[in-house]
Amino acid sequence: MLPYSIKLTVTEKDLDDLRHVNNVRYLDWIQQISKEHWQYKADESLQKQFVWVVRKHSIIYHSAAKLNDQLLLETEIINSKGPISVRRVIIKDNKAAKLVVTSETDWCLINPVSMKPVRIPDSIKNLF
Template sequence: MSAKPFTIPIRILPDDIDFMGHVNNSRYLNWVQDVVLQHWQKLAPAEEVASKAWVALKHEITYRRPAFLDDEVIAETVLEKIAGARSFYNTVIKRGEDVLAEVQSMWCCIDSKTLRPARISRDVAERCFGMPKKQERFTGE
């Protein structure tokens, strides 16, 4: 079982539209970054948000349908697993019930001063992100 989904609305801007008349593929990755970082900022304690930052290590994206300027789009992400300084997210970009893109991504938590990898504490993972207490789901400490 994973943590609860976190959702944000996406505002499509005219600059997001490419020469084919739909949202450029690169924008989807910006949306993934937006929803993952907002998830962290909303749920983590203020001292954790202030002392840590995130860098993307890997994204695997499957595009299903195009998005257009006037579409109402959301990004929904789920934190699936924490392993040391790494976190694994699944994000779905949707327009209504239509899935536009599915993204699996891996992120590294870093100390914002030293810029070195930093583990998420077991307590923060359990309290804030609803991660199960089972060892196979959390391998950070």
């Protein structure tokens, strides 16, 4: 399963009272890269047929990112079974090559009309 990555620079709006990246911001970035990866891989037809919702997030904070740090976010699917796909996101300081955050998220594939879980079809599994 091939990883997908983006780079970003920490801005003032990303910081908390301690001048580190706010924990909620990391969660935003995890969701952002996950959504971007899906939109990059899946055509418009698949995106209309299916929607992903979060079942569970697990985040480990290894170090703090600060203002102007350049971060590399990488994501990949590490496992899929039934309607659940487990996605890993790793956030690193791109200059120092220092690990900042690791996360795993269980995403559930649903039908947007019925709002019920759907077994992940091979056409989606094969994308990742």
